[in-house]
Amino acid sequence: MSDHPNGYDLLKTTIELSVSSFPIETKLEKIFQCITNGFQSDRSLLLRPEMILKEGFLSRVIEEKKPLWVDEERPFKEDTILPEERDLVCPAFGCIPLSDENSIQGIIYIGFSKGRTFSSNETELLLLLAKEIGVTIRNDQLHRGADDDERRVRQLSTLWELNKALLTTVNFERIVHMTLTAITIGNGLGFNRAMLFLVDEKGHVVKGTMAVGPNSAEEAGTIWPALSQRSRNLSELVTQIESSTENHSVLNSIVKEIQIPLEDGQCIISKTVLEGRPFNIRFPLGEEEWVQTRCERGCHLSSEVGCYVGEHLSRDPKVYAFATVPLWGKGKVIGVILVDNLFNQDTITDEDIRYLTMFASQAGLAIENTLLYRNLEEIHQELKEAQTFLVHREKMAALGELSTSIAHEIRNPLVSIGGFARRLDRALPADASEKRYTRTIVKEVERVENILSNVLTYTKEEAICLKMLDLREVIEESLSMISEGLRNGGIQLMKSFSDQIPPVKGDYYQLKQAFFNLVSNAYESMRGEGKLSIRIHPYKKNGVSWVGVEVEDTGGGIDPEALHHIFNPFYTTKDNRLGLGLPIIHKIVTSHQGQIEVNNHPGTGATFILTFPAQEVREK
Numbered sequence: 001m002s003d004h005p006n007g008y009d010l011l012k013t014t015i016e017l018s019v020s021s022f023p024i025e026t027k028l029e030k031i032f033q034c035i036t037n038g039f040q041s042d043r044s045l046l047l048r049p050e051m052i053l054k055e056g057f058l059s060r061v062i063e064e065k066k067p068l069w070v071d072e073e074r075p076f077k078e079d080t081i082l083p084e085e086r087d088l089v090c091p092a093f094g095c096i097p098l099s100d101e102n103s104i105q106g107i108i109y110i111g112f113s114k115g116r117t118f119s120s121n122e123t124e125l126l127l128l129l130a131k132e133i134g135v136t137i138r139n140d141q142l143h144r145g146a147d148d149d150e151r152r153v154r155q156l157s158t159l160w161e162l163n164k165a166l167l168t169t170v171n172f173e174r175i176v177h178m179t180l181t182a183i184t185i186g187n188g189l190g191f192n193r194a195m196l197f198l199v200d201e202k203g204h205v206v207k208g209t210m211a212v213g214p215n216s217a218e219e220a221g222t223i224w225p226a227l228s229q230r231s232r233n234l235s236e237l238v239t240q241i242e243s244s245t246e247n248h249s250v251l252n253s254i255v256k257e258i259q260i261p262l263e264d265g266q267c268i269i270s271k272t273v274l275e276g277r278p279f280n281i282r283f284p285l286g287e288e289e290w291v292q293t294r295c296e297r298g299c300h301l302s303s304e305v306g307c308y309v310g311e312h313l314s315r316d317p318k319v320y321a322f323a324t325v326p327l328w329g330k331g332k333v334i335g336v337i338l339v340d341n342l343f344n345q346d347t348i349t350d351e352d353i354r355y356l357t358m359f360a361s362q363a364g365l366a367i368e369n370t371l372l373y374r375n376l377e378e379i380h381q382e383l384k385e386a387q388t389f390l391v392h393r394e395k396m397a398a399l400g401e402l403s404t405s406i407a408h409e410i411r412n413p414l415v416s417i418g419g420f421a422r423r424l425d426r427a428l429p430a431d432a433s434e435k436r437y438t439r440t441i442v443k444e445v446e447r448v449e450n451i452l453s454n455v456l457t458y459t460k461e462e463a464i465c466l467k468m469l470d471l472r473e474v475i476e477e478s479l480s481m482i483s484e485g486l487r488n489g490g491i492q493l494m495k496s497f498s499d500q501i502p503p504v505k506g507d508y509y510q511l512k513q514a515f516f517n518l519v520s521n522a523y524e525s526m527r528g529e530g531k532l533s534i535r536i537h538p539y540k541k542n543g544v545s546w547v548g549v550e551v552e553d554t555g556g557g558i559d560p561e562a563l564h565h566i567f568n569p570f571y572t573t574k575d576n577r578l579g580l581g582l583p584i585i586h587k588i589v590t591s592h593q594g595q596i597e598v599n600n601h602p603g604t605g606a607t608f609i610l611t612f613p614a615q616e617v618r619e620k
Contacts, residue, residue, distance in 0.1 A: 007125045010038040014129055018136040027136060035110060035129065039122070042090070044110040046098075046133070052107065056082040061095045061107055067127065068095040071117045091115040094123070096130040098137065105137040172370040173210075179363040180212035183339060189356060191339040191348075195255050196327070197269055198335040198367075199262065206269055206336065208258035211251045214343065268324060272336045278325040278353050323348045325360045329368035337363075389590060407452045414452075418445035464510065464591065468503040468615060471511070471547055472536055478515035479534075482523060490529040497536045502614035504547055506592045514588040518551050518608055521582070525555030525606075538614060545614040552607040558600045566598070 013034050017027050028046055035044040052058045057078040061068050070076045071092040081089060090111040098105035108130045118126075176196055183194035193213025197206045264270045268279055327335035337360055341348060418441075425438035479493070522532055533552040538545065558566060567586040589596045594612040601607075 007038075007121065010034055011125065011128055011132070014132050018132055018139075024137070024140040028133070031129075031133060031136075039110060041110050042113045044108070047107040047109055049104050049106050053082055053084060055080060056085050058085060058088075058095065058107060061097050062099060062104060065097050065099055067097065067123070069118050069123060070094070072115045073117050092118070094118060094126060096126060098130060098134040100134075103138070103141075105134055108133060170370050170373045172367070172374050175366055175370050176210050177212065179367065180210060180337075182363075183337070183356070183359070184212050189339075189352075189359060191352075191356075192341045192343050192346075193251060193339065195251075195338040196335060197255075197258070197260070197338065198327075199273055199333065204262045206260045206262055206273060208255035209335070211249065211255040213249070213251055215250050216343075269336050269338065272324040272326050273333045276326050276328075276333050278323065278357055280323045280348055280350065280353050282321050282347075321345075321348065323353055323356070325353065325357050327360050327364040327367065329364050334364060334368055334371075410448070411452060414445060414448060418442065418449070421445060464507045466505050466507060469506050469508055469511065470501060471504055471549060471612070472497050472501060474508060474511050475515050475534060475536070475549070478512050478519055481516055482520060491523065491526055492531045494531060494533040495535075496533070498538060500538065501536060501547060502538055502545055504592075504612045505615055506612065510588045511592070514585045514610075515549075515551075517582075517585050518610075522551055522553035522555065522606075522608075526553055527555070530554035530605075546611050547614045549610040549612075550607055551610075552605065554605040557602040557604060557606045558598070560600070560602055563598070563600055567596075 014031050017030050017034075020027060022030070032044045032046065035041070047058065049062075052062060057068070057080060060078075070090075076089060088109060088111065090113055092115055093109065093111035096108040098108060108126070110126065180194040180196060183189045184191055193211065195211040196209045198209045199205075200207050260267050260270050262270050262273060268281065272279055322338060322340040324336050324338045326333045327337055337356070339348070339356065421438050421441040425435060425442060428435045428438060519532070519534075526532070531554045533550070535548075535550040535552075537548050539548055540546070566582050586596055589610055589612075592612055594610060596611075597609045599607040599609065
């Protein structure tokens with residue numbers, strides 16, 4: 001290296017840079033800048049393997065693993081020069097392969113625009129520099145490989161911890177909350193916010209189900225540092241956060257209102273379901289491009305397509321970046337997980353998407369299992385109710401036969417007793433002392449006849465005349481039957497009827513009797529003073545429409561010991577009652593496929609809740 005006085009310094013600088021803490025790109029840039037300056041070449045660079053084309057002279061340098069020197073003494077003799085390689089053919093240049101038996105790092109190229117000759121010292125120096133550069137690249141590859149392995153181990157460990165947390169419950173709401181919490185927690189997947197949308201196959205829509213994430217950057221700045229300081233393992237942390245947090249966030253309320261047609265191929269969420277693949281949407285967009293992405297409903301969600309979501313989930317739809325991954329069940333997409341980094345604006349990388357997809361595949365099976373379990377619980381409850389109803393019907397049928405037989409046997413002599421008592425009462429003088437005995441007999445006979453009538457009413461299967469009814473009209477008619485007592489007493493009547501009440505198919509007179517008995521019981525329990533509230537409202541349960549009626553009083557409530565017996569026939573806590581009022585109400589409600597429940601508040605009152613299946617009204 002005697003003809004190259006800076007050779008030692010150049011090699012020393014290269015070695016120092018190779019062991020420095022600079023990123024590999026910075027190291028190589030500085031090393032090649034030193035080579036260019038040290039050799040006073042026009043340019044020097046590293047040609048990566050992906051830059052080397054087949055069948056060109058560079059590929060032969062790699063294949064032969066020998067340096068190529070071109071100068072005044074060794075002219076260029078290659079026959080095949082690809083167009084992409086022409087600017088590398090200079091009057092003097094050198095190509096040194098960086099390869100070993102296991103890998104190829106590329107080619108070091110140094111070129112001169114004027115003719116010259118490479119001395120033996122220069123070629124020796126370049127070979128030493130190439131060897132050092134090759135070691136630097138290989139070390140970086142090994143370091144990156146180790147980092148990748150460490151990251152994969154860490155990711156797999158995290159996924160195992162999260163999967164362990166998902167196995168702690170079969171409750172649908174809890175497992176969804178845990179899933180979204182795991183996606184947003186710092187030592188989990190670490191996204192700012194996570195939202196779940198589930199496929200409703202019956203309605204052929206995608207519905208917003210739940211969302212987890214702070215409502216503002218200030219809230220995020222408070223929550224995230226606190227979570228990062230917790231020293232428990234991830235599965236315990238996710239479970240603990242879920243079990244102690246009620247999700248009343250603004251974001252959760254917004255997401256639950258979102259409903260997107262499944263066949264809407266322009267919406268990124270429905271597109272994720274239909275195509276079964278993730279989308280990583282990066283913004284910002286230009287004004288013209290942003291306008292072109294809006295769909296007919298005014299959507300702003302993605303750069304490819306639009307959706308109602310972005311308008312409500314972002315502070316500025318033009319700069320809203322997010323990602324979606326499909327939630328797979330057993331052989332089909334059951335939903336979509338949408339994530340964003342709205343507050344810290346971190347870029348969502350492809351590696352993040354792969355990691356999220358791995359977790360979603362586990363969470364999807366867990367969520368699908370909870371849905372199946374919930375459906376089984378609902379079916380089990382329905383079967384249990386049906387069994388209870390059938391047992392009750394059998395008991396009632398047996399009781400009806402017995403009651404009818406006894407009633408007829410009692411009624412025949414009772415009629416005779418009543419008739420003779422009335423005749424005797426009429427025959428006696430008005431001032432006769434015996435007349436009080438005959439009147440007592442007549443009165444008690446009437447009471448026994450009323451008891452027999454109530455027993456037959458309860459036990460006899462009456463024909464139901466079904467027609468479409470407005471429960472508001474039925475209840476108003478029932479209230480009119482006791483309106484006199486309400487006006488004269490100190491009872492305040494409060495009515496709250498929704499404007500849109502779907503019709504109910506039922507028997508007008510039976511329902512009127514049921515509501516009359518219920519309101520009468522409430523009236524009597526308050527003993528002339530209090531507040532009677534009646535509410536009617538529609539609602540939906542598992543996609544089925546119902547009408548709910550609530551009758552609330554401020555009486556003394558029901559004795560807790562008697563609560564489980566109030567619908568049993570002949571059970572009463574009043575000496576002058578037979579105990580058939582509430583059982584008759586229960587019979588009428590259940591015969592209309594309805595349900596009756598009671599919320600008891602001993603000492604302050606009770607609320608009876610009646611629900612009836614509503615009839616869907618089709619728009620013409």
